[in-house]
Amino acid sequence: MSLSKPTIFDVAKLAGVSIKTVSRVVNREPNVRSTTKERVEKAVAELNYRPDQSARNLASHRSHLIGLVYDDPAAYELPSSGYIIRMQQGALQGCRSTLCELLIHPCNFRRKSVVAELTTLIKETRLAGIVLAAPLSNMQKIVRAIEATKTPLVRLSPGQQQVKQLSVATNDREVTAEMTRYLAGLGHSRIAYITGDPDHKAVGNRFLGYKDGLRDSGLKFSAQLVVAGDNSFGSGERAAAKLIGRKTRPTAIIAANDDMAVGAMRTAHRLGVEVPWQLSIAGFDDITLSQQMDPPLTTVRQPLVRMAERAVLMLARNNGKDTASTAHEIVPAEIKIRESTGPAPA
Amino acid sequence: MSLSKPTIFDVAKLAGVSIKTVSRVVNREPNVRSTTKERVEKAVAELNYRPDQSARNLASHRSHLIGLVYDDPAAYELPSSGYIIRMQQGALQGCRSTLCELLIHPCNFRRKSVVAELTTLIKETRLAGIVLAAPLSNMQKIVRAIEATKTPLVRLSPGQQQVKQLSVATNDREVTAEMTRYLAGLGHSRIAYITGDPDHKAVGNRFLGYKDGLRDSGLKFSAQLVVAGDNSFGSGERAAAKLIGRKTRPTAIIAANDDMAVGAMRTAHRLGVEVPWQLSIAGFDDITLSQQMDPPLTTVRQPLVRMAERAVLMLARNNGKDTASTAHEIVPAEIKIRESTGPAPA
DNA sequence: GTGAAAGCGCTAACAC
């Protein structure tokens, strides 16, 4: 391997073509004969050629940096930092296959300065695109500010689709309905629900799914069985305490996320309520901890890695003006039945 | 504000100097008359000029990107993904104050291809510097490969200082000795230890600290009280089972990290051993979960955010060839006493 | 102290 980095000229010479053709192959542009393409690819592999990002950026007036913008966990340090890691992992995968780099940008949506912060980021780094995670993805003030910069944007779990706004989401509503029907199928008729962070629209959809599931199962919705949480462990603890204290105690609890479900299990344990014999508990997310609980938590595996990867690929596609492709992708989630749910007590 | 970004030419024209002089001022190079400098600075301010990073990188052959390289959690998905988030947070803070951007690069050190992968990354992005997290930071094969590219490198928790290699670490050994003395002070004489991942040298230092602490407290070391773990939750569970099964059961267990400590608590709970009445358990890291355990875990708060921030700042300093400054920084950790430790049983 | 000229390695626009 030579010491100095091979350039596009080296590849062109080795392949016996012009630099433009190399550029075409590397950038997956059309109009290259497949034999030529193969020759170039062989030369690229042989020299271990990688295009220089700075040169690319300078010439093309945009970077190959994708920004992953999400709510800053530092503010509340949830056990679900795994959530972020998984998003990053997926985004990183997408970047690898599109030859982009990933810039992470956690930011606190509660601060007034978010919008200014994001527009500065965009200007200075010339981001090729942004993947905006929930709940920022459902805040129109933020979405609009980004759109105003004309930076391509994909919203992750936006809670609601908008025409002309790209998004990737999971089927929160449908899968929560499925979970509800599963519990009803086990004989539960008093299925409670702990709602999540009201700022987070996609999480709100789970609540709709819960209602759908009740209806599908012939059960009637009762406000008595719903307690508000805020996605935090502590709110799950408190909500469960309220529910268990009700005169007609629920036999099953669905929490809008795993952190709250884990909190609920902790409360049940403290109050001597046996899970799942006296109370079934289900969550949403499948954080690492859910498998390590005793009993392991029944939950919904959100395909975060896949979602983030699709978002980056969508950005890449859209850059190629491929408007024909879907603007909204749904990556379905999967129910993971473990031991925190069981037949309703007699 | 004009539509197109001002370039160095615009500034030069406005200031009535050549672009080279503007470049000198912007880059704080010497040999510019102070009156000229002021004139240029005024023009820069007036136009709100920011040098284009890509052009700068291309011409100077290096970027303003800092790479944060760490072991890929995807391989084992630990609850300690919070560890990574905290490192990222610190590195991000450091980048903010040095006007750099952060590129994250998780990679699996077990794969043969790591070295090739890292050299590719360096070549492609022309990283201005690398912060290498443990345990990669103590693998000479990897460190050497990076050094060969002449990219400035700071090692995080390298386990051992090397002359001419920058590093930031915490006082693993000393603080573990302190923890051991604290337990001895509570009357424990059979203090067991669960060792960590042998690939991870800094974690190995904690074991040395354990021995120091025993000696300081007049206790003698016994191989019977040491069980090997690998930093994982599961290994903590198994190690604790072995220790609890010993004919002379320990009254306290120190685990080399929190994941294992949590596993140990799980085992104790299963076997009906009451923590802390019959058994004290202590960990290391202060993962989020440790506060949510029942009882909350006594542990060591590793100043990861601070460490990663210092590492980035060290990189920036070193870039300015500031060789006078310290090459090795130690950010001290802090013991967090919670309820999983208590007086030795009578 | 300051400036002119020559690239850095690529993409874009337009030939062929």
Add this chain to the structure above:
DNA sequence: GTGTTAGCGCTTTCAC
């Protein structure tokens, strides 16, 4: 389908 020619906005080298 493929190649040619200009830059992109800056740093570097070297002349003055």
